[in-house]
Amino acid sequence: MKTIIHRIPVMLTLSLILLFSLTSCSKEENSDTMIETITTKVVSPTEQPSTALPIVAPVVHSKITSTPIPTKIPTVVPTAVPTETPTKSPIAPPKADTAAQDDVSENHMIAIDAGHQTKGNNEKEPIGPGATTTKPKVSSGTKGTTTGVPEYKLNLVIALKVKKELIHRGYEVYMLREKNDVNLSNRERAEMANESGADLFIRIHADGSENSSVNGTSTLYPSKNNPYVSELSHGSYTLSKAIVDAMCERTGAKNRGAIARDDMSGINWCNIPVSIIEMGYMSNKKEDKLMQTAEYQDKIVQGICDGIDDYYN
Secondary structure, three states, rough: HHHHHOOOHHHHHHHHHHHHHHHHHHHHHHHHHHHHHHHHHOOOOOOOOOOOOOOOOOOOOOOOOOOOOOOOOOOOOOOOOOOOOOOOOEEEEEEEEOOOOOOOOOEEEEEEOOOOOOOOEEEEEEEOOOOEEEEEEEEOOOOOOOOEHHHHHHHHHHHHHHHHHHHHHHOEEEEEEOOOOOOOOHHHHHHHHHOOOOEEEEEEEEOOOOOOOOOEEEEEOOOOOOOHHHHHHHHHHHHHHHHHHHHHHHHHOEEEEEEEOOOOOHHOOOOOOEEEEEEEEOOOOOHHHHOOHHHHHHHHHHHHHHHHHHHHO
């Protein structure tokens, strides 16, 4: 009996040990089962390596298509996106130069005759086309009763100054003579002007009278009844009137006006508007002296050129 009592603790102890061992085995078996289960859910069942560690697959939310990936990526040219161009007002053409528009001298040629010459020519020539009346071809002109200066010299001085001023204003100029020692008849001078291509013909002269008190400036033109060049009367009058008015405005000389004359061969052979300019009287002491001064000559020149401008305007 005593022996049985002594064995009870031993048996109890062994029972506890056995129970503890069984419990531990059960926990390990359950743990292995859980690991195997997790591994089976993650790794593909067909290609699970015996030693592979568990692989956690990433969660992909986009849809995967079956289109094959091209071996060469094509070049994509971006299409330009058109932008809206703001509407612009039409650009106004540049304004024309008003000074050039108003330049009446453009493309106009003026023929200038310095009247007379060193020696006159008393041979006769018809006064006009088909005329039976004749006149000396050309004279040497008058001269200053006070200064003694010959008219032909004064005429050339003024003519050359008019040429310079007209060129300065943009005109073309044709000079019939630029020296005094020439031999040109009045008919020849008119024909030279006709053939020059000039638009106008001005003939520069000075006047003379037996009455020394006579003074003033005038211009001569063909009348509307001229038997040779009546068709030039209107244009020649307009030119003559413009010149005499402008000259007297510049010089202050007495305005004797535009006077019709049909006996001048230097007019009657013309084909273009013509004016004979009588600057002043060389037989008048005051005007004779004035016409030899540079200041008064410049006024005469400006007046002649102003008159030509006025004619075209």
